[in-house]
Amino acid sequence: MRATTIHGPKDIRVEDVPDAAIEQVGDVVVEVELACICGSDLWAYRGVSKRQVGQRIGHEFLGSVVDVGAGVTSVGVGDRVIAPFVWSDGTCPHCVQGLPTSCPEGGFWGSGSSDGGQGEAVRVPFADGTLVRIPEGVDDGLLPALLALTDVMGTGHHAAVAAGVGPGSTVAVVGDGAVGLCGVLAAKRLGAERIIALGRHADRAAVARLFGATDQVAERGDAAVERVRELTGGLGAACVLECVGTEQSWQTGIGVVRDGGRIGYVGVPHQAPALSLGTLFGRNIGIAGGLAPVRAYLPGLMADVLAGRLDPSPVFDRTVTLDEVADGYAAMDERSALKVVVRP
Amino acid sequence: MRATTIHGPKDIRVEDVPDAAIEQVGDVVVEVELACICGSDLWAYRGVSKRQVGQRIGHEFLGSVVDVGAGVTSVGVGDRVIAPFVWSDGTCPHCVQGLPTSCPEGGFWGSGSSDGGQGEAVRVPFADGTLVRIPEGVDDGLLPALLALTDVMGTGHHAAVAAGVGPGSTVAVVGDGAVGLCGVLAAKRLGAERIIALGRHADRAAVARLFGATDQVAERGDAAVERVRELTGGLGAACVLECVGTEQSWQTGIGVVRDGGRIGYVGVPHQAPALSLGTLFGRNIGIAGGLAPVRAYLPGLMADVLAGRLDPSPVFDRTVTLDEVADGYAAMDERSALKVVVRP
Numbered sequence: 001m002r003a004t005t006i007h008g009p010k011d012i013r014v015e016d017v018p019d020a021a022i023e024q025v026g027d028v029v030v031e032v033e034l035a036c037i038c039g040s041d042l043w044a045y046r047g048v049s050k051r052q053v054g055q056r057i058g059h060e061f062l063g064s065v066v067d068v069g070a071g072v073t074s075v076g077v078g079d080r081v082i083a084p085f086v087w088s089d090g091t092c093p094h095c096v097q098g099l100p101t102s103c104p105e106g107g108f109w110g111s112g113s114s115d116g117g118q119g120e121a122v123r124v125p126f127a128d129g130t131l132v133r134i135p136e137g138v139d140d141g142l143l144p145a146l147l148a149l150t151d152v153m154g155t156g157h158h159a160a161v162a163a164g165v166g167p168g169s170t171v172a173v174v175g176d177g178a179v180g181l182c183g184v185l186a187a188k189r190l191g192a193e194r195i196i197a198l199g200r201h202a203d204r205a206a207v208a209r210l211f212g213a214t215d216q217v218a219e220r221g222d223a224a225v226e227r228v229r230e231l232t233g234g235l236g237a238a239c240v241l242e243c244v245g246t247e248q249s250w251q252t253g254i255g256v257v258r259d260g261g262r263i264g265y266v267g268v269p270h271q272a273p274a275l276s277l278g279t280l281f282g283r284n285i286g287i288a289g290g291l292a293p294v295r296a297y298l299p300g301l302m303a304d305v306l307a308g309r310l311d312p313s314p315v316f317d318r319t320v321t322l323d324e325v326a327d328g329y330a331a332m333d334e335r336s337a338l339k340v341v342v343r344p
Numbered sequence: 345m346r347a348t349t350i351h352g353p354k355d356i357r358v359e360d361v362p363d364a365a366i367e368q369v370g371d372v373v374v375e376v377e378l379a380c381i382c383g384s385d386l387w388a389y390r391g392v393s394k395r396q397v398g399q400r401i402g403h404e405f406l407g408s409v410v411d412v413g414a415g416v417t418s419v420g421v422g423d424r425v426i427a428p429f430v431w432s433d434g435t436c437p438h439c440v441q442g443l444p445t446s447c448p449e450g451g452f453w454g455s456g457s458s459d460g461g462q463g464e465a466v467r468v469p470f471a472d473g474t475l476v477r478i479p480e481g482v483d484d485g486l487l488p489a490l491l492a493l494t495d496v497m498g499t500g501h502h503a504a505v506a507a508g509v510g511p512g513s514t515v516a517v518v519g520d521g522a523v524g525l526c527g528v529l530a531a532k533r534l535g536a537e538r539i540i541a542l543g544r545h546a547d548r549a550a551v552a553r554l555f556g557a558t559d560q561v562a563e564r565g566d567a568a569v570e571r572v573r574e575l576t577g578g579l580g581a582a583c584v585l586e587c588v589g590t591e592q593s594w595q596t597g598i599g600v601v602r603d604g605g606r607i608g609y610v611g612v613p614h615q616a617p618a619l620s621l622g623t624l625f626g627r628n629i630g631i632a633g634g635l636a637p638v639r640a641y642l643p644g645l646m647a648d649v650l651a652g653r654l655d656p657s658p659v660f661d662r663t664v665t666l667d668e669v670a671d672g673y674a675a676m677d678e679r680s681a682l683k684v685v686v687r688p
Contacts (some may be wrong), residue, residue: 093579094603099628102603162630235437250621259438259446262632269625274618277594281613284443286506286632288606290625 002344003119004325006057009047010333012326017056020121025071028127030081033063034147035117035342036316037328038085039177040268045329048270058118058342059085059109060150062134062143072127080134082302083117083124084294085109085151090129098296100129117150118325120344132298138306144341145305148182148312152339153301154294155266156182156243156312160190162289163239163264167191172228172236172256173213175243176204178315178339179266181211183241185312188212189304192239196231198224198252204338207314221248225255237261242289247273257285265289315339346688347463348669350401353391354677356670361400364465369415372471374425377407378491379461379686380660381672382429383521384612389673392614402462402686403429403453404494406478406487416471424478426646427461427468428638429453429495434473442640444473461494462669464688476642482650488657488685489649492526496683497645497656498638499610500526500587504534506633507583507608511535516572516580516600517557519587520548522659522683523610525555527585529656532556533648536583540575542568542596548682551658565592569599581605586633591617601629609633659683 003017020029035058043049044057051057062082065075075081086108088100095103105126110116115123124130134146156179165171169192173183176199187195188211197213199205205216217227229236236258242249245267253263266289280287304310319341320328328340347361364373379402387393388401395401406426409419419425430452432444439447449470454460459467468474478490500523509515513536517527520543531539532555541557543549549560561571573580580602586593589611597607610633624631648654663685664672672684 093577097604099604102627233437245621260441260443260637265621265625269621274620276618277589277609277613280631281609281634283446284632284634284637286630287624288628288630288632290628293604293628 001120002322003116004057004322005054006044006051007053010045012045012329014322014325017119020115020123022067022069023123024125025069026126026128027069028065028072028075028124028131029067030061030063030083030122030124031066032061032117032120032122032344034143035061035344036147037118037332037340037342038151039179041329042333043268043270045333056110056114056116056119058116060147061117061122062147062150066121069127074128075131075133080138081131082134082146082150082298083122083131084154084298087125087130088295089126095129099293100295101291101293118322118342120322130295132302134302135306142305144313144316145311146302147341148315149294149298149301149305151294152178152315153182153185153312154297155179155292156241157186157297157301158292159183159241159243159264159266159289160186161264163241164262165190165192165239168193169239170194170232170237171239171241172196172198173241173243174198174249174253174256175267176201176208177243180241180243181207181315182312183243184208184213185211185310187241189310196228196237198228201335210314221252224252228256232258239264243267245269246271250275254279254285259283259285262286262288266292316341319343345464346666347460348401348666349398350388350395351397354389356389356673358666358669361463364459364467366411366413367467368469369413370470370472371413372409372416372419372468372475373411374405374407374427374466374468375410376405376461376464376466376688378487379405379688380491381462381676381684381686382495383523383676385673386677387612387614389677400454400458400460400463402460404491405461405466406491406494410465413471418472419475419477424482425475426478426490426494426642427466427475428498428642431469431474432639433470439473443637444639445635445637462666462686464666474639476646478646479650486649488660489655490646491685492656492659493638493642493645493649495638496522496659497526497529498641499523499636500585501530501641501645502636503527503585503587503608503610503633504530505608507585508606509534509536509583512537513583514538514576514581515583515585516540516542517585517587518542518593518597518600519611520545520552521587524585524587525551525659526656527587528552528557529555529654531585533654540572540581545679554658565596568596572600576602583608587611589613590615594619598623598629603627603629606630606632610636660685663687
C-alpha cells in the first residue's frame with residue numbers, strides 16, 4: 001500500500017510500504033477515507049521533533065473497517081470508524097477513568113513500526129478500546145467535521161474543560177491555529193459568555209468569529225496582554241486556553257489570566273518554558289490540561305456533530321490527494337493553509 | 345507597646361515600639377490575645393527570606409478590638425476578632441470573588457511599617473474587609489482552634505480545595521508541618537476516603553492520625569513515591585497536597601500524583617523548582633493553589649470550630665509569653681516544637 005513517510009526536515013514522501021494487516025486478535029485494519037495534517041506534524045517537518053528516516057507520519061484519520069481480528073467485538077467489516085490520535089486498550093484504570101492517553105498499552109500512530117494516518121490503510125491495535133463507530137447512513141458532508149474530532153476539536157475541548165469553562169465564563173484563547181480555533185468553538189459550546197481570541201491572521205480571525213469569538217486581539221506579547229486586560233476591566237480572563245506551547249505563548253497566557261483563574265494547556269511543549277512557581281503562587285493561577293484524552297471525548301462530540309450542533313470543519317481550508325501530501329505540508333508550513341485534508 | 349522584631353538570622357527580639365493607633369477611618373486597633381509562630385516565619389529567622397533590620401514579624405493573631413476608626417461598621421470596641429494573615433479591603437473584584445490575597449489594597453502583617461502579629465497590639469487597616477468577629481460567649485478553650493484559622497488551617501484547606509478533594513477522594517499530603525497536618529484535617533473534613541500522610545516524625549504522625557490520615561509513609565524521596573504507589577495500586581493519588589514548597593517536595597508530589605490528578609500547592613516556593621511542562625503535559629497533571637485566601641474561608645471554618653466539628657488546635661504543642669518568643673522560634677527551628685502559641 002501507499003503511505004506518507006518522513007525522511008528529514010521538509011522531506012515528506014509517499015512510498016510503497018507493507019500492507020496493513022491483522023497481527024493480534026484485537027486488531028482491525030481500517031481503509032483510510034479521510035486523513036489530515038496536524039500542526040504538531042509540522043514540528044517533525046521542520047526538524048524540531050526528531051523522527052527515524054522513513055518513519056510513517058499522520059495521526060488523524062477515519063475510514064472503513066476492512067479486516068477484523070478474532071477478538072474484536074465492537075466493530076465489523078464495512079463499519080465506518082473514527083480513530084483518536086492515540087490507541088488505547090479501553091480497559092485499564094486510566095482508560096476507565098477517561099484518560100486513555102495514559103494507557104500503558106497505548107501508542108501514537110506512526111511511532112515505531114506502526115502505521116501512520118496519512119496512508120491508504122492502518123492496522124489499529126486494541127480496536128475495541130480505540131475506535132468509535134460512526135452510525136450507518138451518516139451524510140458524507142459530515143465527514144470533515146468528524147475528522148476534526150480525531151485530534152484538534154477534542155484537543156480544543158480538552159483545553160476548555162481543563163480551564164474550567166462553563167456557562168457565563170470569560171475566556172481568552174492563546175493561539176489561532178486549528179486547535180486554538182477549536183478551543184473557541186469548545187468554549188462557546190460549554191456556554192462561555194465572553195471569548196477573546198488572540199491572533200493576527202485575518203482568515204483565522206474570521207473562523208474564530210464564526211466559532212463564537214466575541215472579541216479579537218491582533219496584538220502580540222505585552223501589547224496583547226494589555227489589550228485583554230482593557231477588555232476585562234483590568235482583571236484578565238478567568239479561563240485561558242493555551243494552545244501553542246512556546247515560551248511566548250505561556251508568557252501571554254500568564255499575562256492575560258485573572259488572579260485565581262485557570263490556564264487549560266494543550267499546546268505540545270516545544271522550546272518549553274519552565275514555569276516559575278513564584279508567579280503562579282502569588283496570583284493563585286492554576287494550570288491543567290496536557291495531552292488530550294480524545295477517545296474519551298469522541299462519543300459526546302460526535303453526537304453533537306451528528307445532531308448538527310457542532311461543526312469544526314471550517315478549520316479545513318484545503319484538500320490534497322495522498323500523492324500531493326508534501327504540498328499540504330508545505331502549505332501549512334508557510335501558512336497558506338490552516339489545516340489540510342488528505343484524501344487517499 | 346512591646347512587639348517582636350527581627351534583626352537578622354536567629355536574632356529575634358522583643359522591643360518597645362510605637363503604640364498601635366488609628367490612622368485611617370477604616371482602621372481598628374486590636375489588642376492581641378493570642379498569636380503564634382508560622383513555619384514561614386522560620387524562612388526569615390534562618391535568613392533565607394530577607395527582612396529589614398528591626399522589622400516586625402508575626403502574621404497570625406486574634407484578640408479584642410480596643411479602638412475603632414470612624415468608618416468601621418462591622419466590629420466595635422470589645423469585640424473579639426480573628427485576622428487572616430493578610431489584610432484586604434473586602435470590596436474590590438478580587439475580594440468579592442473570594443481571592444482577598446490579590447486585593448490591590450492588601451498587605452502582610454509586619455511588612456513595611458505595619459504592625460506584626462507577635463506583639464501587644466495591631467493596627468488593622470480595612471477592618472471591615474479584614475476581620476471576622478468571633479461571636480460573644482465563645483469558650484476560651486476554643487481560642488487555639490480559632491487561632492489556627494488565621495493561617496495554617498485555612499492554608500491546609502486551600503490545598504485540599506485546590507487539589508479537588510471531595511467525598512471518596514484518595515489524597516496524599518506532602519509535608520508534615522502544621523500546614524500539612526491541617527491539610528490532612530481539611531481533606532478529612534471534605535470527605536476524603538483515603539488520606540496518605542508523608543512524614544518521618546513520630547509526634548507529627550500521631551497528629552496526622554488524629555486528624556484522619558489512613559496511611560502514613562515515613563520514607564523520603566524515591567522510596568516515598570514507591571510506597572505511595574504501592575498503597576494506591578500503582579496509580580498514585582488523584583489529589584496531592586504540596587505543603588512544603590521545595591524542589592524535593594515538588595518531586596515527591598509529582599511522583600505520587602495519579603495521571604490526570606491535581607496537585608494543590610500551598611508551600612511558599614523557596615529554593616523553588618521550575619516546573620517542567622513536559623512532565624505535566626504527558627501525564628495530564630494539573631496544579632492549583634497558591635497563597636491561601638484565608639479571609640474567604642474564615643467564616644465557614646469558624647462555624648465548624650464553634651460547632652465542635654473541626655479542631656486544628658493539636659498543631660500547637662507549646663505556649664510562650666511574648667518575652668519568651670525567641671525561645672519559641674528556636675524550638676520550632678530545631679523541631680522540638682511543631683507550632684508555638686505566643687500569649688502576650
